Amino acid sequence: MKDLRPIQAVLSGILCALMLSSCKEAEQVQADHAAAMEKLAALRAEYDGLEQKLVDLRKAVPPSSSPMDSAQRMTLSLQRELDILDQQIVTVTRDYEEAQAALDKLRAETEEVKKHLQN
Amino acid sequence: MKNLLALIIFASAVAGWYFYDQFKKMKAGLDEAVKNIEAYEGTVAGRRAEMQAIIGALELQKKVEFRKAEVAALKTKADQARAETVNLGREKVAAVTEARQKQVGRVFTEFVLADGRKLLNVRVTKVDNTGVAVTSASGVTKLRPSELTPEMRALFFY
Numbered sequence: 001m002k003d004l005r006p007i008q009a010v011l012s013g014i015l016c017a018l019m020l021s022s023c024k025e026a027e028q029v030q031a032d033h034a035a036a037m038e039k040l041a042a043l044r045a046e047y048d049g050l051e052q053k054l055v056d057l058r059k060a061v062p063p064s065s066s067p068m069d070s071a072q073r074m075t076l077s078l079q080r081e082l083d084i085l086d087q088q089i090v091t092v093t094r095d096y097e098e099a100q101a102a103l104d105k106l107r108a109e110t111e112e113v114k115k116h117l118q119n
Numbered sequence: 120m121k122n123l124l125a126l127i128i129f130a131s132a133v134a135g136w137y138f139y140d141q142f143k144k145m146k147a148g149l150d151e152a153v154k155n156i157e158a159y160e161g162t163v164a165g166r167r168a169e170m171q172a173i174i175g176a177l178e179l180q181k182k183v184e185f186r187k188a189e190v191a192a193l194k195t196k197a198d199q200a201r202a203e204t205v206n207l208g209r210e211k212v213a214a215v216t217e218a219r220q221k222q223v224g225r226v227f228t229e230f231v232l233a234d235g236r237k238l239l240n241v242r243v244t245k246v247d248n249t250g251v252a253v254t255s256a257s258g259v260t261k262l263r264p265s266e267l268t269p270e271m272r273a274l275f276f277y
Contacts, residue, residue, distance in 0.1 A: 047159060050163065050170060068169045075172065078182075
């Protein structure tokens with residue numbers, strides 16, 4: 001009968017090393033899992049916050065199945081309106097300047113006639 | 120001794136299987152969490168884009184309102200200037216009429232016209248928009264503004 005103690009010791013050692021390595025790997029996975037859950041919770045909180053803000057913001061855009069499309073359509077339409085208004089400002093400013101220049105000229109002429117009258 | 124060895128191997132196999140199962144479950148949980156994170160990241164990015172789009176549209180709306188107010192203010196100012204011009208025009212007409220009336224009765228010993236002709240002993244009898252009526256040594260004459268010299272035109276406000 002051979003002595004099996006050395007084999008037993010070696011086997012035990014190998015098994016212990018294997019288990020230790022598995023435990024370390026499991027620990028790493030657990031840490032990753034915890035970090036992932038933390039990130040998920042942060043994302044959920046951000047999502048909830050955004051949803052809450054969007055509730056009020058969505059009321060400001062025309063109702064649509066996609067508020068994003070609605071906002072983009074609104075932006076395009078407003079941009080066109082803004083371009084038209086910018087052109088109008090140029091025209092109206094010129095109109096005002098002309099009217100003001102005519103008034104200033106007439107004012108000067110009237111003043112001159114009045115001065116003449118006083119003399 | 121053999122039995123003990125078999126027991127150790129068996130116990131190790133059971134423990135190994137248990138650990139492996141737990142590890143597999145944990146790994147599956149981690150994979151699911153990663154998938155969830157990806158899904159949430161996509162959704163959150165969509166919501167962020169939506170929020171930015173709406174905020175952008177609202178800012179543009181404010182700009183449009185501001186421009187509209189600017190256009191309205193300029194139109195009002197232009198209308199005011201035009202209205203003031205009309206009133207001042209009336210005032211000027213009145214002042215010119217009064218100034219012309221002051222010239223009625225004025226006597227000029229010599230009245231030189233734009234073409235060089237000379238009228239003698241001229242007396243202004245009427246001044247209006249169409250011209251100056253005078254009596255002179257040669258009779259009654261109506262002088263059109265174009266017939267007057269620049270100095271005379273200035274005197275009668277033409």
